[in-house]
Amino acid sequence: MVDTIKGIYSQYVAVYNDEFRNKLIREQAITDSMENALAEKQFMVYFQPKNNLADDSMVGAEALVRWIHPVWGFVSPIEFIPLFEKNGFIRRLDGYVWDFVCSKLREWIDKGYKVVPVSVNVSRADIYQPFLVDYFRDLIEKYNIDPSMLHLEITESAYKENPEQIIKTVEELRQYGFIIEMDDFGSGYSSLNMLGKMLLDILKLDMQFIRNEMAKPVECSILIDIVNMAHRLHLGVVAEGVETEEQKERLKSVDCDYAQGYYYSRPVPVNEYEHMLIINGHTV
Ligand code: C2E
Ligand code: CA
Ligand code: CA
Numbered sequence: 001m002v003d004t005i006k007g008i009y010s011q012y013v014a015v016y017n018d019e020f021r022n023k024l025i026r027e028q029a030i031t032d033s034m035e036n037a038l039a040e041k042q043f044m045v046y047f048q049p050k051n052n053l054a055d056d057s058m059v060g061a062e063a064l065v066r067w068i069h070p071v072w073g074f075v076s077p078i079e080f081i082p083l084f085e086k087n088g089f090i091r092r093l094d095g096y097v098w099d100f101v102c103s104k105l106r107e108w109i110d111k112g113y114k115v116v117p118v119s120v121n122v123s124r125a126d127i128y129q130p131f132l133v134d135y136f137r138d139l140i141e142k143y144n145i146d147p148s149m150l151h152l153e154i155t156e157s158a159y160k161e162n163p164e165q166i167i168k169t170v171e172e173l174r175q176y177g178f179i180i181e182m183d184d185f186g187s188g189y190s191s192l193n194m195l196g197k198m199l200l201d202i203l204k205l206d207m208q209f210i211r212n213e214m215a216k217p218v219e220c221s222i223l224i225d226i227v228n229m230a231h232r233l234h235l236g237v238v239a240e241g242v243e244t245e246e247q248k249e250r251l252k253s254v255d256c257d258y259a260q261g262y263y264y265s266r267p268v269p270v271n272e273y274e275h276m277l278i279i280n281g282h283t284v
Helices: 002-039 077-087 090-110 132-143 156-160 163-176 192-197 207-215 223-232 245-253 270-279
Strands: 043-052 058-069 073-075 118-122 150-155 179-185 202-205 236-240 258-260
Touching: 002 058, 002 077, 002 090, 043 090, 043 270, 058 077, 058 090, 058 258, 058 270, 073 077, 077 090, 090 118, 090 132, 090 150, 090 270, 132 150, 132 163, 150 156, 150 163, 156 163, 156 179, 163 179, 163 192, 202 207, 202 223, 207 223, 207 236, 207 245, 223 236
Parallel strands: 058 118, 118 150, 150 179, 179 202, 202 236, 236 258
Antiparallel strands: 043 058, 043 258, 058 073
């Protein structure tokens, strides 16, 4: 009896150790490869359209990074982004993504496309950098693009860490003309009280939050109240992770403005997105 328990116990510990050890090994391998990956352009920027729910027209896109490693293949951002946030590399990677997006916007404008704004993710590690506002200003001056073409997505959870600092940075960015989106709204960090204090432009509803609300009977759901509140504060509302016609119709019925998700398109490589710009009638 004791032996059996002992056996199970030791096995349990072995599994736990293996998992933990493998995780550390994987993290170390990622850390060892990241510099080289950036230099060798293994990081690719994909684009996912945002559409207007009223008429399905494409009104913007989000830039999402992809890592295609020569040996490991596709590495999910869910795996490497949190690690890069911890070790600081995210600042370099985000700088690369932002530069790439601005260079593409310039190229598309030069080609005569009627471009739509692109959102980039601004990590919590970026937002507290002292020269962030100057960095963005230099970037759009370098490529001579209007600041309103660049939307900055800041995750809801970043707001609770240092609200005063973030309010100040967001204010400066908005004064300069950048459009600020609060990402992952409703994902559990409840920044409802921040909303009144801070000037923002767009509320981006978290995918899981929307799903939870939609699973409730209509009369119990607060989806419509959140959208109404956002509109009262003059914020646009984007729903993320919209996959089905049913979800789309429900969001339309609560007056949500825009949607992003597989229903419209998956994130696509830059050449495919360029094609979308053209066929969507965004040509001169
Ligand atoms: P996020 O900013 O919330 O991005 C939305 C995620 O939802 C993306 O995952 C996107 O591919 C996925 N998605 C879009 N539509 C649907 C849908 O209809 N159904 C489902 N199930 N998923 C959908 P992805 O690309 O794996 O990125 C995960 C997270 O990694 C992002 O979440 C963002 O926080 C972070 N991330 C991605 N690219 C960057 C980047 O360039 N910089 C920074 N700082 N973070 C990034
Ligand atoms: Ca985002
Ligand atoms: Ca999000």
